[in-house]
Amino acid sequence: MDRRNFIQSTMMGMIAVGMPISFSSCNSSTKKTSSVGSGLKLSFKPYDLKLCHAFNLAKSSRTHTPDVLVQIECDGIIGYGEASMPPYLGETTESVCQFLSNLDLGQFKDPFRLEDILAYVDSTAPDNRAAKASVDIALHDLLGKIMGQPWYKIWGLNPENAPSTSFTIGIDTAEVVRQKVEETKPYNVIKVKMGLDNDKELVEIIRSATDKPICVDANQGWSDKEKALEMIEWLYDKNVLFVEQPMPKEMIEETAWLRERSQLPIIADEFMQRLPDVKRAAEAYDGINIKLMKSTGMHEAYQMAVLARALGMKVMVGCMTETSCAVSAAAQLSPLADWADLDGNLLISNDCFDGMKIVEGRITLPDRPGIGVLPL
């Protein structure tokens, strides 16, 4: 038995008992094997994402993000997926591995039964959105590879309509923000995380260095609607595109009050999870930020984008800190979006996939099937 066959047979054994596996198969080719018609095979392994900078939000700070890499194999073709678990969303490496261990995808012989497979995955336990997204992404990658087409083409989208991505500057000291502005040079849009006392100072520092448009993300940091309005009025003169989640997600009436008076679009992020939230968001927000780790993956994310458009709302595609796997999956949807915040792979130092690229600040989709990634 050669090394590759040994690894494959070891993997199969571990999958059979529902254990996370070692993934030297990250480098597996998509050559067909003798497992025709034997059903979908799911495998996964924990992977710790190392952040280039400590990531400071209004309510937390961290240097790592736990992650789980997923593969679904069918007839020798492998689809890649990923679950990223920033701690504030409540999922952990353990919960994701447990969820995936409990799945029986081997019952599905035909990967094109996408609706049936994802309905089954969704029905096995409530919540677990990142875990569900990892299966959804791997399945989409698999299907695209079988069809030989990238998902933006399958969805009928023009890749030239993909927007620029913003590059994020987290909450930090004035000195660090000054350095980080330097790092935003290759990008056309800067995203600023807010929610502390020095918000205005941070914007002034950025404005002293560049006049590029800024997206503001308050991460629910403003709980006084009058003060939030005052801040938005101040930001309006600073070439700001929109304000993301200015108030706590529970404050729907106050956000609706703010939206009526705001000169800048108000975008829902923490408020948004899945498809049913889009209609509710329309009551208080001008647009939605869609993230695969919350929407349970690409299938529902696409439906959310289409529904938001039909409701006359703005669409933004975002991400967590993720490898190029999940970021490239989200990028497939980006031609449908007004704005994109797909810099999660740029914020980590141990990306293990090659995928979508940022060229002159714009999202550039690779002409590869599925979600367009190659394991590194």
Ligand code: MG
């Ligand atoms: Mg946000």
